Amino acid sequence: MPVLFYFWRCCVISNREHQINEEIRDKELRVIDVDGNQLGILSADEALKIAFEKDLDLVKIAPQATPPVCRIMDYGKFCFEQTKRAKEAKKNQKVIEIKEVRMSSTIDTHDFNVKVNQAVKFLNGGDKIKVSVRFKKRTLAHPQFGEELLAKFKDAISEAGVVDKPSKMEGRSLVMFVSPKVNK
Numbered sequence: 001m002p003v004l005f006y007f008w009r010c011c012v013i014s015n016r017e018h019q020i021n022e023e024i025r026d027k028e029l030r031v032i033d034v035d036g037n038q039l040g041i042l043s044a045d046e047a048l049k050i051a052f053e054k055d056l057d058l059v060k061i062a063p064q065a066t067p068p069v070c071r072i073m074d075y076g077k078f079c080f081e082q083t084k085r086a087k088e089a090k091k092n093q094k095v096i097e098i099k100e101v102r103m104s105s106t107i108d109t110h111d112f113n114v115k116v117n118q119a120v121k122f123l124n125g126g127d128k129i130k131v132s133v134r135f136k137k138r139t140l141a142h143p144q145f146g147e148e149l150l151a152k153f154k155d156a157i158s159e160a161g162v163v164d165k166p167s168k169m170e171g172r173s174l175v176m177f178v179s180p181k182v183n184k
Helices: 044-053 075-092 109-124 137-141 143-156
Strands: 028-032 038-043 057-062 069-073 098-104 128-134 161-170 173-180
Touching: 028 044, 028 057, 038 044, 044 057, 044 069, 057 075, 069 075, 098 109, 109 128, 109 143, 109 161, 109 173, 128 143, 128 161, 143 161, 143 173
Parallel strands: 028 069, 098 128
Antiparallel strands: 028 038, 057 069, 128 173, 161 173
16 A cells, blocks of 8 residues: 655645645535535545545635545735735725814914815815814813814815714813715
8 A cells, every 4th residue: 555645835825714635634524516516424544535536625614624625725825815805805895084173262263264175175085074173271261262263174074074973071172073075
């Protein structure tokens, strides 16, 4: 009876996600070939022998099943396609940032207009805004000035944004969240 020596093809690209080739220690495996056809329940040695005859890898894809499911495939190609899919998904997602516009309760008219223009620019860019009015020292005794300022701010940006969360005190600041309007 000839002794078969298998060499470990994927020692460099192996990771802890999947067990491959000699890492599979189960006695019985449900094996699926390259085309997706079931070969049935085989021993690990038989499945490994079939994989090496086709110059491919045996990869455990469902370890929780009884018996575990293994597939014969090119593991390097599989890993490459997985990373390619992950990069594509990451590229297609839109990241919405939260920009902050900070004001004091004693802000002047010109400075207020600059903050409004800045907020409109952020909203038109698709970002959410956190508008905060900071209170310092004695101004903390008069939060109604901050409420009036945020109401005025809300009216000024009403064409570009919608208030998500109304104004609320957080420490020494009065905070309001605004998101861009969805054009339909």
